[in-house]
Amino acid sequence: MKLINLQQSTPEWLEWRRGGITASDISCLFGNNPYKTEWQLWAEKRGLRAEDDLEGNPYVRRGKMFEFMLRERIAADRKVGLIPVCAEHDTMSQIRASLDGIDSSRRPWELKVPSPGNYQAVVKSGINSEPAQRYLPQLQHQLLVTDAAEGFLVFGDIDEEAQTPEVRDYKIFIVPADPAFQNDIRLRAEAFLQAVASGKEPSKDPKRDLYAPQCAIDAYEWQKCAAKLRPLLHQKAALKNALLEIDRAITQASTPMLKLLGQNKKGQFSGVRATHVERSGSVNWRDLVKSLGADPDDEQTVAPYRKAGTSHVQVTTLDLPE
Secondary structure (H helix, E strand, C coil), rough: CEEEEECCCCHHHHHEEEHEEEEEHHHHHCCCCCCHHHHHHHHHCCCCCCCCCHHCHHHHHHHHHHHHHHHHHHHHHHCCCCCCEEEECCCCCCEEEEEEEEEECCCCCECCCCCHHHHHHHHHHHHHHHHHHHHHHHHHHHHHHHHHCCEEEEEEEEEEECCCCEEEEEEEEEEEECHHHHHHHHHHHHHHHHHHHHHCCCCCCCCCCCCCCHHHHHHHHHHHHHHHHHHHHHHHHHHHHHHHHHHHHHHHHHHHHHHHCCCCCEEECCCCCEEECCCCCCCHHHHHHHHHHCCCCCCHHHHEEECCCCCCCCCCCCCCCC
Protein backbone atom coordinates (compact mmCIF):
# COMPACT_ATOMS: atom_id res chain seq x y z
CA MET A 1 0.00 0.00 0.00
CA LYS A 2 1.21 3.46 -0.90
CA LEU A 3 -0.13 6.29 1.28
CA ILE A 4 -1.08 9.49 -0.57
CA ASN A 5 -0.72 12.82 1.21
CA LEU A 6 -4.16 14.27 0.45
CA GLN A 7 -6.94 15.64 2.59
CA GLN A 8 -10.29 14.09 1.76
CA SER A 9 -13.04 16.28 0.26
CA THR A 10 -10.57 18.82 -1.20
CA PRO A 11 -10.34 19.72 -4.94
CA GLU A 12 -6.98 17.91 -5.11
CA TRP A 13 -8.57 14.79 -3.62
CA LEU A 14 -11.42 14.90 -6.14
CA GLU A 15 -8.94 15.15 -9.01
CA TRP A 16 -6.98 12.19 -7.62
CA ARG A 17 -10.17 10.12 -7.40
CA ARG A 18 -11.00 10.87 -11.03
CA GLY A 19 -7.72 9.31 -12.16
CA GLY A 20 -8.44 5.83 -10.86
CA ILE A 21 -10.93 3.31 -9.51
CA THR A 22 -11.90 3.93 -5.91
CA ALA A 23 -13.77 1.77 -3.41
CA SER A 24 -16.88 3.88 -4.02
CA ASP A 25 -16.59 3.21 -7.77
CA ILE A 26 -16.21 -0.54 -7.57
CA SER A 27 -19.88 -1.26 -6.85
CA CYS A 28 -20.71 0.25 -10.27
CA LEU A 29 -18.56 -2.38 -11.95
CA PHE A 30 -20.47 -5.14 -10.16
CA GLY A 31 -23.86 -3.58 -10.99
CA ASN A 32 -24.98 -3.17 -7.37
CA ASN A 33 -24.68 0.59 -6.99
CA PRO A 34 -28.26 1.91 -6.66
CA TYR A 35 -27.18 5.46 -7.56
CA LYS A 36 -24.83 5.06 -10.52
CA THR A 37 -24.35 2.62 -13.38
CA GLU A 38 -21.11 1.47 -14.97
CA TRP A 39 -21.88 3.54 -18.07
CA GLN A 40 -22.46 6.67 -15.97
CA LEU A 41 -19.14 6.12 -14.17
CA TRP A 42 -17.41 5.61 -17.56
CA ALA A 43 -18.96 8.85 -18.88
CA GLU A 44 -17.75 10.72 -15.79
CA LYS A 45 -14.19 9.41 -16.20
CA ARG A 46 -14.30 10.40 -19.89
CA GLY A 47 -15.55 13.89 -19.01
CA LEU A 48 -18.81 13.33 -20.89
CA ARG A 49 -21.03 13.56 -17.84
CA ALA A 50 -20.87 15.85 -14.84
CA GLU A 51 -20.16 14.08 -11.59
CA ASP A 52 -23.03 13.93 -9.12
CA ASP A 53 -22.92 16.72 -6.55
CA LEU A 54 -22.94 14.47 -3.50
CA GLU A 55 -22.41 17.45 -1.20
CA GLY A 56 -26.01 18.38 -1.95
CA ASN A 57 -27.29 14.93 -1.03
CA PRO A 58 -28.82 15.10 2.49
CA TYR A 59 -27.90 11.46 3.21
CA VAL A 60 -24.27 12.06 2.23
CA ARG A 61 -24.13 15.23 4.36
CA ARG A 62 -25.65 13.34 7.28
CA GLY A 63 -23.14 10.50 6.91
CA LYS A 64 -20.18 12.87 6.84
CA MET A 65 -21.57 14.85 9.77
CA PHE A 66 -21.77 11.80 12.04
CA GLU A 67 -18.92 9.68 10.66
CA PHE A 68 -16.31 11.34 12.88
CA MET A 69 -18.50 10.69 15.94
CA LEU A 70 -18.67 7.00 15.09
CA ARG A 71 -14.90 6.85 14.50
CA GLU A 72 -14.20 8.46 17.87
CA ARG A 73 -16.63 6.15 19.65
CA ILE A 74 -15.09 3.04 18.09
CA ALA A 75 -11.57 4.25 18.87
CA ALA A 76 -12.50 4.93 22.52
CA ASP A 77 -14.39 1.66 23.05
CA ARG A 78 -11.79 -0.58 21.41
CA LYS A 79 -8.70 1.39 22.45
CA VAL A 80 -7.55 1.63 18.84
CA GLY A 81 -6.27 4.56 16.79
CA LEU A 82 -8.16 5.11 13.53
CA ILE A 83 -6.78 7.56 10.98
CA PRO A 84 -8.55 8.52 7.73
CA VAL A 85 -6.08 8.22 4.83
CA CYS A 86 -5.85 8.03 1.04
CA ALA A 87 -3.99 5.09 -0.46
CA GLU A 88 -3.07 3.35 -3.71
CA HIS A 89 -2.23 -0.25 -4.47
CA ASP A 90 1.51 -0.96 -4.42
CA THR A 91 1.78 -1.99 -8.07
CA MET A 92 -1.55 -0.86 -9.57
CA SER A 93 -1.62 2.83 -8.72
CA GLN A 94 -5.00 3.44 -10.39
CA ILE A 95 -6.67 1.17 -7.83
CA ARG A 96 -7.26 3.65 -5.01
CA ALA A 97 -9.14 4.05 -1.76
CA SER A 98 -10.11 6.83 0.63
CA LEU A 99 -10.25 5.03 3.95
CA ASP A 100 -12.58 6.16 6.72
CA GLY A 101 -10.02 4.76 9.11
CA ILE A 102 -6.93 2.57 9.21
CA ASP A 103 -5.50 1.05 12.38
CA SER A 104 -1.91 0.33 13.42
CA SER A 105 -2.09 -3.07 11.71
CA ARG A 106 -3.02 -1.33 8.45
CA ARG A 107 -6.50 -2.82 8.52
CA PRO A 108 -9.26 -0.71 6.90
CA TRP A 109 -12.37 0.35 8.80
CA GLU A 110 -15.37 1.31 6.68
CA LEU A 111 -17.82 3.44 8.67
CA LYS A 112 -21.46 3.85 7.69
CA VAL A 113 -24.21 5.91 9.33
CA PRO A 114 -27.33 4.69 7.51
CA SER A 115 -30.92 5.79 7.86
CA PRO A 116 -32.77 4.38 10.90
CA GLY A 117 -34.62 1.93 8.65
CA ASN A 118 -31.41 0.61 7.10
CA TYR A 119 -29.77 0.34 10.51
CA GLN A 120 -32.67 -1.80 11.73
CA ALA A 121 -32.21 -3.99 8.65
CA VAL A 122 -28.58 -4.49 9.69
CA VAL A 123 -29.65 -5.33 13.25
CA LYS A 124 -32.20 -7.82 11.93
CA SER A 125 -30.18 -9.60 9.23
CA GLY A 126 -26.55 -8.78 10.08
CA ILE A 127 -23.95 -9.30 7.39
CA ASN A 128 -26.67 -10.72 5.10
CA SER A 129 -28.68 -7.50 5.20
CA GLU A 130 -29.02 -5.45 2.03
CA PRO A 131 -26.97 -2.51 3.40
CA ALA A 132 -24.11 -4.79 4.47
CA GLN A 133 -24.09 -6.73 1.20
CA ARG A 134 -24.05 -3.44 -0.73
CA TYR A 135 -20.82 -2.31 0.95
CA LEU A 136 -18.91 -5.61 1.05
CA PRO A 137 -17.36 -5.06 -2.44
CA GLN A 138 -16.21 -1.63 -1.24
CA LEU A 139 -14.42 -3.15 1.75
CA GLN A 140 -12.88 -5.93 -0.37
CA HIS A 141 -11.52 -3.20 -2.65
CA GLN A 142 -9.96 -1.51 0.39
CA LEU A 143 -8.48 -4.83 1.50
CA LEU A 144 -6.97 -5.21 -1.97
CA VAL A 145 -5.39 -1.75 -1.72
CA THR A 146 -4.08 -2.24 1.82
CA ASP A 147 -3.14 -5.94 1.40
CA ALA A 148 -4.67 -6.56 4.84
CA ALA A 149 -5.92 -9.98 5.92
CA GLU A 150 -9.13 -8.55 7.33
CA GLY A 151 -11.12 -5.35 7.61
CA PHE A 152 -14.08 -3.99 9.52
CA LEU A 153 -17.49 -2.89 8.30
CA VAL A 154 -19.19 -0.71 10.91
CA PHE A 155 -22.75 0.59 11.00
CA GLY A 156 -23.64 3.30 13.50
CA ASP A 157 -26.99 4.40 14.91
CA ILE A 158 -27.12 8.07 15.90
CA ASP A 159 -29.49 9.48 18.51
CA GLU A 160 -30.42 12.71 16.77
CA GLU A 161 -33.12 13.55 19.31
CA ALA A 162 -30.59 14.04 22.10
CA GLN A 163 -29.61 17.59 23.05
CA THR A 164 -26.22 16.78 21.55
CA PRO A 165 -26.37 14.01 18.90
CA GLU A 166 -24.45 10.91 19.99
CA VAL A 167 -23.78 7.36 18.90
CA ARG A 168 -26.54 5.25 20.39
CA ASP A 169 -25.39 1.87 19.11
CA TYR A 170 -23.20 0.30 16.46
CA LYS A 171 -22.58 -3.05 14.81
CA ILE A 172 -19.12 -4.26 13.73
CA PHE A 173 -18.56 -7.01 11.17
CA ILE A 174 -15.10 -8.52 10.73
CA VAL A 175 -14.63 -9.24 7.03
CA PRO A 176 -11.76 -11.51 5.92
CA ALA A 177 -9.97 -10.79 2.65
CA ASP A 178 -11.40 -12.77 -0.26
CA PRO A 179 -8.56 -13.32 -2.79
CA ALA A 180 -10.88 -14.68 -5.49
CA PHE A 181 -13.20 -11.70 -5.22
CA GLN A 182 -10.25 -9.31 -5.13
CA ASN A 183 -8.93 -10.85 -8.33
CA ASP A 184 -12.32 -10.22 -9.89
CA ILE A 185 -12.08 -6.59 -8.72
CA ARG A 186 -8.63 -6.30 -10.30
CA LEU A 187 -9.79 -7.74 -13.64
CA ARG A 188 -12.91 -5.59 -13.80
CA ALA A 189 -10.98 -2.46 -12.84
CA GLU A 190 -8.33 -3.10 -15.49
CA ALA A 191 -10.97 -3.72 -18.20
CA PHE A 192 -12.89 -0.62 -17.17
CA LEU A 193 -9.81 1.60 -17.18
CA GLN A 194 -8.91 0.32 -20.65
CA ALA A 195 -12.44 1.18 -21.80
CA VAL A 196 -12.04 4.69 -20.39
CA ALA A 197 -8.69 5.13 -22.14
CA SER A 198 -9.94 3.78 -25.48
CA GLY A 199 -13.36 5.44 -25.36
CA LYS A 200 -15.18 2.12 -25.71
CA GLU A 201 -18.59 2.43 -24.09
CA PRO A 202 -19.74 -0.26 -21.65
CA SER A 203 -23.23 -1.64 -22.11
CA LYS A 204 -25.98 0.63 -20.88
CA ASP A 205 -28.56 -0.35 -18.28
CA PRO A 206 -31.85 0.04 -20.18
CA LYS A 207 -33.75 0.96 -17.00
CA ARG A 208 -31.27 3.54 -15.67
CA ASP A 209 -29.11 4.95 -18.48
CA LEU A 210 -30.27 7.46 -21.09
CA TYR A 211 -31.08 6.07 -24.51
CA ALA A 212 -29.58 7.88 -27.50
CA PRO A 213 -30.26 6.96 -31.16
CA GLN A 214 -27.53 4.76 -32.59
CA CYS A 215 -28.29 5.13 -36.30
CA ALA A 216 -29.35 7.87 -38.70
CA ILE A 217 -32.89 6.50 -39.16
CA ASP A 218 -33.60 6.42 -35.40
CA ALA A 219 -32.07 9.89 -34.97
CA TYR A 220 -34.29 11.26 -37.74
CA GLU A 221 -37.43 9.75 -36.18
CA TRP A 222 -36.52 11.15 -32.75
CA GLN A 223 -35.88 14.61 -34.24
CA LYS A 224 -39.28 14.58 -35.96
CA CYS A 225 -41.01 13.78 -32.66
CA ALA A 226 -38.96 16.39 -30.80
CA ALA A 227 -39.79 19.09 -33.35
CA LYS A 228 -43.52 18.52 -32.72
CA LEU A 229 -43.18 18.15 -28.96
CA ARG A 230 -41.08 21.21 -28.06
CA PRO A 231 -43.67 23.87 -29.00
CA LEU A 232 -46.45 21.80 -27.41
CA LEU A 233 -44.50 21.49 -24.17
CA HIS A 234 -43.83 25.24 -24.12
CA GLN A 235 -47.53 25.90 -24.70
CA LYS A 236 -48.47 23.44 -21.92
CA ALA A 237 -46.08 25.13 -19.48
CA ALA A 238 -47.52 28.57 -20.29
CA LEU A 239 -51.11 27.33 -19.84
CA LYS A 240 -50.18 25.58 -16.60
CA ASN A 241 -48.73 28.80 -15.19
CA ALA A 242 -51.83 30.74 -16.29
CA LEU A 243 -54.10 28.15 -14.62
CA LEU A 244 -52.11 28.38 -11.39
CA GLU A 245 -52.65 32.14 -11.36
CA ILE A 246 -56.38 31.69 -12.05
CA ASP A 247 -56.67 29.07 -9.27
CA ARG A 248 -55.00 31.42 -6.80
CA ALA A 249 -57.39 34.23 -7.80
CA ILE A 250 -60.43 31.92 -7.47
CA THR A 251 -59.30 30.82 -4.00
CA GLN A 252 -58.86 34.42 -2.90
CA ALA A 253 -62.24 35.52 -4.30
CA SER A 254 -64.18 32.53 -2.88
CA THR A 255 -62.75 32.52 0.66
CA PRO A 256 -65.38 35.02 2.03
CA MET A 257 -68.15 32.65 0.84
CA LEU A 258 -67.14 30.10 3.50
CA LYS A 259 -68.24 32.56 6.20
CA LEU A 260 -71.41 33.43 4.28
CA LEU A 261 -72.40 29.76 3.98
CA GLY A 262 -72.20 29.28 7.75
CA GLN A 263 -73.70 25.85 8.53
CA ASN A 264 -74.97 25.41 4.98
CA LYS A 265 -73.32 22.82 2.77
CA LYS A 266 -74.21 24.58 -0.50
CA GLY A 267 -75.26 28.03 -1.65
CA GLN A 268 -76.35 29.52 -4.98
CA PHE A 269 -76.85 33.15 -5.98
CA SER A 270 -75.95 35.61 -8.74
CA GLY A 271 -74.96 32.87 -11.19
CA VAL A 272 -72.49 31.12 -8.84
CA ARG A 273 -72.92 27.93 -6.83
CA ALA A 274 -70.60 27.34 -3.82
CA THR A 275 -70.13 24.02 -2.01
CA HIS A 276 -68.37 23.62 1.33
CA VAL A 277 -66.01 20.66 0.80
CA GLU A 278 -64.31 18.85 3.68
CA ARG A 279 -61.68 16.16 3.14
CA SER A 280 -60.17 13.77 5.64
CA GLY A 281 -56.41 13.77 6.14
CA SER A 282 -54.36 11.19 4.29
CA VAL A 283 -53.49 7.87 5.92
CA ASN A 284 -49.85 7.04 6.63
CA TRP A 285 -50.02 3.59 5.10
CA ARG A 286 -46.43 2.71 5.97
CA ASP A 287 -47.06 3.27 9.67
CA LEU A 288 -50.35 1.39 9.45
CA VAL A 289 -48.67 -1.63 7.87
CA LYS A 290 -45.92 -1.53 10.51
CA SER A 291 -48.53 -1.37 13.31
CA LEU A 292 -50.00 -4.61 11.97
CA GLY A 293 -46.61 -6.30 12.27
CA ALA A 294 -45.77 -6.33 8.55
CA ASP A 295 -42.91 -4.81 6.58
CA PRO A 296 -44.09 -2.10 4.12
CA ASP A 297 -40.85 -2.53 2.12
CA ASP A 298 -41.44 -6.25 1.59
CA GLU A 299 -42.79 -6.65 -1.94
CA GLN A 300 -44.38 -10.00 -1.06
CA THR A 301 -46.41 -8.21 1.63
CA VAL A 302 -47.70 -5.37 -0.57
CA ALA A 303 -47.90 -7.13 -3.97
CA PRO A 304 -51.40 -8.65 -3.40
CA TYR A 305 -52.77 -5.14 -2.76
CA ARG A 306 -50.99 -3.36 -5.61
CA LYS A 307 -53.17 -2.15 -8.47
CA ALA A 308 -52.29 -2.94 -12.06
CA GLY A 309 -49.51 -0.77 -13.41
CA THR A 310 -49.65 1.45 -16.47
CA SER A 311 -47.15 2.31 -19.17
CA HIS A 312 -46.76 5.62 -21.00
CA VAL A 313 -44.13 8.05 -22.26
CA GLN A 314 -43.47 11.15 -20.16
CA VAL A 315 -41.77 13.93 -22.12
CA THR A 316 -40.08 17.15 -21.01
CA THR A 317 -38.14 19.82 -22.88
CA LEU A 318 -34.59 20.63 -21.85
CA ASP A 319 -34.93 24.38 -22.42
CA LEU A 320 -37.55 24.86 -19.68
CA PRO A 321 -36.77 24.87 -15.93
CA GLU A 322 -37.56 21.63 -14.10
